[in-house]
Amino acid sequence: MSIAQDVLCEVHNCHYWKEGNLCSADQIYVVSHNGSQASNEQETDCKTFEKAH
Numbered sequence: 313m314s315i316a317q318d319v320l321c322e323v324h325n326c327h328y329w330k331e332g333n334l335c336s337a338d339q340i341y342v343v344s345h346n347g348s349q350a351s352n353e354q355e356t357d358c359k360t361f362e363k364a365h
């Protein structure tokens with residue numbers, strides 16, 4: 313099993329977003345809409361998101 317090293321993200325209005333769909337956060341925290349389980353990708357979100365000013 314490998315550990316994720318690189319994160320690609322298309323959320324341009326996040327404080328951590330950088331050109332090239334890169335994320336500049338030291339780490340990100342992904343959560344599910346349904347407790348600790350998800351049925352598909354649409355049920356997960358990045359909780360580290362911060363709206364850019």
Ligand code: SF4
Nearest residue numbers: 321326329335358360
């Ligand atoms: S913190 Fe989350 S939403 Fe923000 S750029 Fe990184 S991966 Fe995307």
